[in-house]
Amino acid sequence: MDIAGTLASVSAALGLVKELRSIDAQFDKAELKLKIADLTESLSEAKLGLVDVAQELQAKDAEIANLKEQLQFRAAKLVEQGSFRYFADEHGKPTGVPICPVCEKKGLFLKLAQDRSKGAGGVTYACPSCKANYGYSGIVARA
Known part of the structure; x- marks a missing residue:
């Protein structure tokens, strides 16, 4: 059964x-009402828990x-060359300077x-975002 169901x-x-x-119950009316109250509390907690699970699943x-x-x-x-990834040109060849590997792991594709x-x-x-320094030239793509 799905979460909504x-x-x-x-x-x-x-x-x-x-x-x-x-x-109205003739026998042990107070005890019956107490058990129903417990059941209501338990079901309410279960419902709140399911709402949390549904939100977590959506996330x-x-x-x-x-x-x-x-x-x-x-x-x-993107295309790899050496230890870096580069944006690919229309022929699938690496072009320009590489993507920052640190930021790429975070989902950012910054040259x-x-x-x-x-x-x-x-x-x-260097990366303009995380400021990681990759040294001197030699990292520009070679076709």
Whole structure:
């Protein structure tokens, strides 16, 4: 049974318990009402738990969809050369500077940028987001 069906069943059971409360029993009326109250509390807790599970399942479904989208993007748009991934040109060849491997693991596809803060002789490649430094030239794609 799916989560929505289970929630409906639990709600129906709560409705039945409310009906049972209104029944007049001649024998041990107080004990019967106490047991029905316990049952109502248990079913209410179960319903709240199922709502939490349903929300968690929806979050996991969204995460799975996001991961599938990232995999499809990697397969269609990126190509490996050496230890880096690059955006692919129209012929499927690597082009430009690589994608930051650190940020790629987080689902960000950012190209490295030149860090020219040390002057002309100290140009390195760094990630604009995580600031990881990948050293001097030599990482530009070679066709």
